[in-house]
Amino acid sequence: MQDSSPNLFSYIYPAFKMWQVKRLQALLSIAGIAIGVMGFVVVVAMGLGARQEFSRAIGVLGTNTVIVNSTSSDGLPQLNSEMLFSLNKLMGKELHAMAPVQHEYRNAYINRKSKRVRLVATSSAYREVFSLAIASGRFLAPYDLRHRQRVAVLGHESAMELFATTQVSGQMLRLGNEWFTIIGVLAADKLPVMKLSGFEMPDIAHSIYVPMTVMTADAVDDLEFSQLMLKFVDDQRIPAATPLLQRVFGAGRFRQHKLEMVIPYELLIKKKQFQNMLEVFLLGISSIILAVGIAGVLNVMLVSVNTRRSEIGLRRAVGATKSDIIQQFMIEGVLLAVIGGTVGLLAGWGTGIIVASWFDLPVLFDSRTISTGFVVALLAGVVSATYPAIKAAELHPVDALRS
Amino acid sequence: MIQVRAIDKSYTLPGQKITVLKKLSLDIAEGDFVAIMGPSGTGKSTLLNLLGCLDIADSGSFILEQNTISKMDDRALAEIRNRKLGFVFQSTIFVDYLDLPDNVAIPGFYSGMSHFDGRQRAIGLLKQVGLGHRLSHLPGQLSGGESQRVAIARALFNRPRILLADEPTGNLDRRNSVEIVNMLRGLNAEGLTIVLITHDETVARAAGKIFTMQDGELKHHAGQ
Ligand SMILES: Nc1ncnc2c1ncn2[C@@H]1O[C@H](COP(=O)(O)OP(=O)(O)OP(=O)(O)O)[C@@H](O)[C@H]1O
Ligand SMILES: [Mg+2]
Numbered sequence: 001m002q003d004s005s006p007n008l009f010s011y012i013y014p015a016f017k018m019w020q021v022k023r024l025q026a027l028l029s030i031a032g033i034a035i036g037v038m039g040f041v042v043v044v045a046m047g048l049g050a051r052q053e054f055s056r057a058i059g060v061l062g063t064n065t066v067i068v069n070s071t072s073s074d075g076l077p078q079l080n081s082e083m084l085f086s087l088n089k090l091m092g093k094e095l096h097a098m099a100p101v102q103h104e105y106r107n108a109y110i111n112r113k114s115k116r117v118r119l120v121a122t123s124s125a126y127r128e129v130f131s132l133a134i135a136s137g138r139f140l141a142p143y144d145l146r147h148r149q150r151v152a153v154l155g156h157e158s159a160m161e162l163f164a165t166t167q168v169s170g171q172m173l174r175l176g177n178e179w180f181t182i183i184g185v186l187a188a189d190k191l192p193v194m195k196l197s198g199f200e201m202p203d204i205a206h207s208i209y210v211p212m213t214v215m216t217a218d219a220v221d222d223l224e225f226s227q228l229m230l231k232f233v234d235d236q237r238i239p240a241a242t243p244l245l246q247r248v249f250g251a252g253r254f255r256q257h258k259l260e261m262v263i264p265y266e267l268l269i270k271k272k273q274f275q276n277m278l279e280v281f282l283l284g285i286s287s288i289i290l291a292v293g294i295a296g297v298l299n300v301m302l303v304s305v306n307t308r309r310s311e312i313g314l315r316r317a318v319g320a321t322k323s324d325i326i327q328q329f330m331i332e333g334v335l336l337a338v339i340g341g342t343v344g345l346l347a348g349w350g351t352g353i354i355v356a357s358w359f360d361l362p363v364l365f366d367s368r369t370i371s372t373g374f375v376v377a378l379l380a381g382v383v384s385a386t387y388p389a390i391k392a393a394e395l396h397p398v399d400a401l402r403s
Numbered sequence: 404m405i406q407v408r409a410i411d412k413s414y415t416l417p418g419q420k421i422t423v424l425k426k427l428s429l430d431i432a433e434g435d436f437v438a439i440m441g442p443s444g445t446g447k448s449t450l451l452n453l454l455g456c457l458d459i460a461d462s463g464s465f466i467l468e469q470n471t472i473s474k475m476d477d478r479a480l481a482e483i484r485n486r487k488l489g490f491v492f493q494s495t496i497f498v499d500y501l502d503l504p505d506n507v508a509i510p511g512f513y514s515g516m517s518h519f520d521g522r523q524r525a526i527g528l529l530k531q532v533g534l535g536h537r538l539s540h541l542p543g544q545l546s547g548g549e550s551q552r553v554a555i556a557r558a559l560f561n562r563p564r565i566l567l568a569d570e571p572t573g574n575l576d577r578r579n580s581v582e583i584v585n586m587l588r589g590l591n592a593e594g595l596t597i598v599l600i601t602h603d604e605t606v607a608r609a610a611g612k613i614f615t616m617q618d619g620e621l622k623h624h625a626g627q
Contacts, residue, residue, distance in 0.1 A: 006512050006513060006515065007515075007517075009518060010512050010518055013518060014498070014500070014501055014505065017500050017501055017505070018500040020500070021499070021500040022500070310496045311496075311498050311499075313496065314492075314496045314497070314498065314509070315509065315513075316457070316481070316484075317455065317457055317484060317490050317492075318484065318485060318490065318509055318510040318513065318557070318560075318561075319481050319482065319484050319485025319486075319510055319513035319514065319561075320481060320513050321477055321478050321481040321513075322477050323478075324481070324513060396458075397457045397458075398452050398457050398458050401457070401492060401496065
C-alpha cells in the first residue's frame with residue numbers, strides 16, 4: 001500500500017479556512033488557551049526573576065556579610081575608629097574584612113555639566129567585603145587613606161554615565177569644590193538594586209569611592225562614620241558574634257543613638273520565602289484559569305464536532321480512516337493551542353513587564369519562560385482536543401451522514 | 404464485480420430489533436447500470452451503505468473485486484471507499500467552509516494527492532459538469548441541481564470503479580433531474596459501473612437493470 005496519508009498542510013489549510021468562517025469559535029478557543037498560558041508565563045518569569053536576583057545578590061553580598069548602621073537622632077555618625085580597634089581585638093580572627101562607610105551626595109562637574117553622584121567614603125577593605133573586580137586602574141589603598149590622597153574610584157555605571165568609557169584613570173574629576181584624580185574603575189557587577197524590608201542595598205555600580213580621610217578631614221585613627229560593613233570568615237561565625245557586636249557598638253559614649261544590624265543574607269532568604277509563597281499562590285490561580293480555559297476549548301470543540309457530523313460522515317465516505325479524523329481534530333486543537341500559546345506568551349510578557357514595574361518585582365524572560373508557555377499551550381491543546389477528536393472518529397459513518 | 408450473497412442486516416433499537424435486509428443477494432457486472440426502486444423504509448439506503456463499505460452486514464458475504472469486505476478492517480475499508488467507490492448522497496453534503504474545488508478534491512486529500520494537484524483536477528471536473536464559472540463559490544451558494552453536479556464531480560475525483568448514487572434527483576425538478584440522468588448515462592457509456600436508487604420511474608428507465616426492494620429482498624423488475 002502506498003503512503004496515502006494526508007500531509008500536514010492538507011490539515012492546516014482547511015482548518016484556517018474554517019476559522020475564517022467560524023471566527024467566534026476560533027477566537028473563544030484561542031482566548032481560553034491564551035489566558036491560561038499567560039498566567040503560567042507570568043508566574044514562571046517571576047519565579048526565574050526572583051531566583052536570578054537572589055543568586056546575584058548572594059554572589060556579591062555572600063552569606064557572611066553583616067552591615068551595622070548607626071546614627072544619632074540628629075543624623076550624626078555614631079561609629080568611630082575606637083570601635084574598629086576593639087572589634088579587631090575581640091574577633092579579629094573571625095573577620096575577613098571590615099570597612100567603614102560614610103555616604104554623601106555631591107555634584108560631579110564634567111564638560112560644564114553637573115551630575116549628582118553618590119560618594120562613598122571608605123577604606124581599601126570595602127573591596128574585600130564585596131569581592132569587587134576592577135575594570136581599569138586600581139581600588140583605594142591604605143596609603144591613600146593614611147596620606148589623604150584626593151583620589152577616586154568610579155563604579156562601573158558612574159564611569160559610563162560621566163565619561164561613557166571605563167578608560168579614565170589619571171583624569172581629573174571635580175566633586176563639589178574639590179578635584180580628585182581618578183585612579184580606577186570597577187568592573188560591571190550584577191548586584192540588583194533591590195529593597196529588602198527597608199534596607200537599601202549598596203548601589204555599587206552607581207557610586208564613586210574616595211578615601212574616608214579626605215572626606216572627614218581626620219587622621220586614620222580618628223574616623224567617624226555611620227555604617228560599617230563586616231565580612232566574616234564564614235557564616236557560621238555570625239550567630240556567636242552578634243552579642244559581641246551589640247556590646248561593642250551599644251557601649252558607646254552616646255546611648256541615644258539608633259543601632260541597626262543587618263544580615264543581608266537573612267533578608268534575602270526572607271524575601272525568597274515570600275516570593276516562593278507568592279509563586280505557589282499564583283501557580284494555583286493560573287492552574288485554575290488554565291483549567292477553565294481547557295474546559296472552554298473542550299466545549300467549543302465538542303460543539304464543533306456536533307455541528308460537523310455530516311462533514312465527518314462525508315470524509316469517512318470518501319476515504320478517511322478513524323485515525324485521519326482523529327488527526328484532523330487533534331491538529332485543529334494543537335493549532336489553536338499554538339496560536340493561543342503565542343498570544344498568551346506575548347500577553348504574559350507584557351503583563352510581566354507591568355507587574356515588574358508596578359510591584360517592583362524582578363521578572364525574567366528567557367528560553368525557559370518561552371518553552372514553559374509552549375509546553376503548557378500544547379498540553380492544553382492536546383487535553384482539550386483528545387476527547388472531541390475521539391468522539392468524532394467513533395461516529396459511525398452512516399449515522400454521521402444521516403444527520 | 405460485485406457479488407452479494409445472502410446478506411442480513413438489522414438495526415437494534417432500545418427494546419426492538421428491525422430486520423431490514425433478509426438473505427439478500429445481488430450480482431453486478433462491470434459496466435452495469437443498476438437502478439433500485441421501492442417504497443420508503445424498505446432498506447434501499449441500507450443496502451447502498453453496505454455496497455459502499457460504510458457499514459458491515461450481520462451475515463452473508465460481499466465480495467467487491469476480489470475483496471472480501473466483511474473481513475476487512477477500518478483502514479482497508481477506507482482505502483476501498485477512497486480508491487474504488489464514488490458516492491452521491493440523497494441530501495447534498497459538503498464541507499461548508501471550503502470552496503467548490505476544495506470540496507471536490509476531498510477524496511484526493513485521503514489518497515495523498517497534493518493540495519495543488521487536487522485543486523487542478525477538481526477545477527477540470529467542475530468544468531466538465533458545467534460549473535467552471537463558479538470556482539470561487541462556497542457550496543451554500545449553489546442551487547439543488549448545481550449541488551448534485553458538484554457531488555458527481557467529487558464522486559468521480561479518484562476515478563472510481565463504481566458510482567453509488569442515493570436518490571441523486573430526489574430534490575430536483577424535471578429539467579435538472581434529466582440533466583443529472585444524462586450525465587450518469589454518459590459516464591456509464593464510458594464504462595463506469597453505476598448503482599442508482601430512485602423513486603422516479605423515468606429516472607430508473609435510464610438504467611439497464613431495475614430492481615425493486617421488497618420485504619428485505621430485491622426483485623428483478625426490468626432489464627437483464
Ligand atoms: N441507523 C439506523 N438505526 C436504526 N434504524 C435504522 C437505521 N438506518 C435505517 N434504519 C431503519 O431501517 C429501515 C430502512 O431504512 P433505509 O434508510 O434503508 O430505507 P430506504 O429504503 O432508503 O427509505 P427511503 O426511500 O425513505 O430513503 C427504516 O425502517 C429505518 O427506520
Ligand atoms: Mg434512503
